[in-house]
Amino acid sequence: MIRMIFSLLLCAACFWAAPRAEAKLSVVATTPDLAALASAVGGERVSVKALSSPAQDPHWVDAKPSLALELSHAELLLAVGAELELGWLPTLQLGSRNGRVQLGARGFLDCSTLVDLLERPTTRVDRSQGDIHPSGNPHYLLDPRAAERVAVGIGKRLAELDPEGSSLYLERTKAFVTSLRDARARFQKSLEKLKGRPIVAYHRSLAYLAEWTGLVVVDHIESKPGVPPDPRHVAELIALARQKGARTVVQEAFHPTRTSQLVAEKLAGKLLRIPGATNFQGGQSYVAFIEQVLKQLTEGV
């Protein structure tokens, strides 16, 4: 009886199956930022999915079964790389049983290879130093200059995988690069305002943002990357921040706020929570995201 019901359900499911979308190149990105870039340069020829949302810390993602299905059909997997997704992507990648997106295949693009990474350890990384990424800091997408290189790399890889669309990809990449450079020109005034301003950050995720905007990160709330703050560190941090004149704590929305709030209060300043990534599912573009972050910084710092 149960077997019969199950077979009926299966048949029904097959009949209801929606016709598969017209043959677009299927791209899966680990973060919404990468998804937004891929969508910008791929346009109508690609369908793009993001494995995480801006509300999620990309170090820790609870992937959904539907995403595994997407990954099993994917023709291109975009990863931030530099060990950012080490905790969850490999299982998903292997489990998807899709040879095209495995490590080393043309369908897997580690975008960290497209940019010059900051904070690349020069000595042997010791575990006592916290959650150091041996390949360098992976939070480069908060710098539009790095994003430009990534977008170009993605466009190039799309053209490789889908030669028929290569001219379209080139056109769109050109257009995206232009729009990004235009935006950067518009941002110039804001950047001048931010240059040299001291801030306290939560995690080492603002290194590229600071490098681009000229903000000076005095210290981090975390005593070591990935290690929750301890009382001694917080006391030292507050003293240092006062000495350097930093009053604002800046962090991505997904980081915990308890200690940050306390530190901001002690500094008689405020806690500024910037979005964790582009709101790709809500239709936001990467340029709009960077603009939003910069607006928040100029108003808040």
Add this chain to the structure above:
Amino acid sequence: MTEPAPSVRPELDAFDQLLETEPAETRGAASAASAKTVAHEAASGVEASPSLSQFVDGIGLYRDPIACAVLAGAGLGALGVFVVLRRAVFVTATLSQAAGLGVVLAFFLEIQCGLQLPPLACALTTTLACAFLLGVRPRRLSQETAVAFVYLAASALVVLLGARIAQEAHDVAAILFGTAVLVRPEDVLWVLGGTLSAAAMLAALTRPLLFAGFDRDGARVQGLPVRRLELAFWSVFALEVSVATRALGALPVFAFAVLPATAGLLCARRLPGVMAVAVAAGALSGGLGYLCAFLLELPVGASQAALAAALVPLAWMLRRARA
């Protein structure tokens, strides 16, 4: 697709040339094309919710995690009957914590002493050691106090040792709390092993275990090896908890060990009925929970736990309806 087709090579070079142009040249020249791009950028980002047919399409992909959840649900459901009857539900949480301690310990030993031990083996060892500790606790210590002691000691050690190995935090989490979305084939085998051990143990020991729980002193006087029986039970339970936690995560495992058994105890009056309901409810919440997570795009472990929880009031209503 290791090499691009020759015809597109000039195009590919054109991409590289994009980066060589000076940003200053384009400054302030906002073109119509770029505005259009920005507007269109995320158009394909809107997602339709997954359908049953997509699930059927991907069944090969989901076979392993569903098998894992069904097996763990059934095994823990059956073992859970005795756990709930012994008023020891928080033993599950304690054993999960002990497994965590094992994993952290494995990394710690590697860092501090250069000793390379498989984390899963360490997890299994600490879990079994804790189960043993709970089994041989001094009689003057109540079971809940012993459980709290082991839980607190393990939690504190996990945090203390964990602070020294932040770099492996991802690995610890991955090894300890599998994502439940996809599992590795060896996880299925481990869980299958755990569930088969549970089935074999219960087939041989259900009646003496029942007697030892119902009237401990009566069973001891009649010559039943009550301590060894309890040790056997908790060892198999510890094995099942550690392999299932590794594959599926702590939340669904805790839920499978408590809620299906509760449903069984609510709606059946004799042990065989209770066991049957608990096994079915555990397997159902594992399998159907996964399907719900797929269709509604929810986290897997929480969906399975929520479904198991929903079966409890259902069982209660069933009993009321029958009465």
Add this chain to the structure above:
Amino acid sequence: MSDALLSAHALCVGYSGRAILPAIDVTIRSRELWVVTGQNGSGKTTWIKTLLGLLEPVSGSVRHERPGLGLAYLGQRQELESHYPVAVKDVVAMGTLREKGWLSGRAQRRRRVLRALELMGATELAEQPFSELSEGQKQRVLLARIQASDCELAVLDEPTSAMDAGAEESAWQLLKAVQRESSLSLLVVTHALELARKYADRVLRFDRERRELSAGGVELLGEYAAHGTRP
């Protein structure tokens, strides 16, 4: 003597190595009905648990006079986990479980269960959940468990404590019937002195105030009453 089952030699009971009662020699023989009596808190339960090997003695020893001596024990009601999802016949079947051989002899075990239920007049209760029985019914079922265990010595700690006078009398009659049917020895802790006097062969008397422990015939019960420590 050859009909001795269990003997305590200078057995001294207590907690953490501290004696709570003086040492005593007791020998329990085949087909005897012992009554253990004394005030609450006089150490009766500690003494019988030590005799059965559930607690360590402070000094002295307990010897099984027959190899493989079959023992059964029915503790006080609160020691039972009555919420277990077991039917009456499951409870009676627990009596048939011994250290070895619980995997075999299903048919024989079932016969013993049915026979014990029949003897206790509880056949119609067989399928009922144990937790839903009245106190008197539960007691009959637990006695059936003793009956099914085929033991040689059964120790019962206040088996009639939750019963009214009428039920208590019939419970003692049942006990006597079980003893006769299975030719077993019984050691029963009780406060019901009148009934004890009627049914007991031997008496073990505990006195909390004097920290005394004495074993003897039924006359001990009369002496005990004369002290005026019990109404």
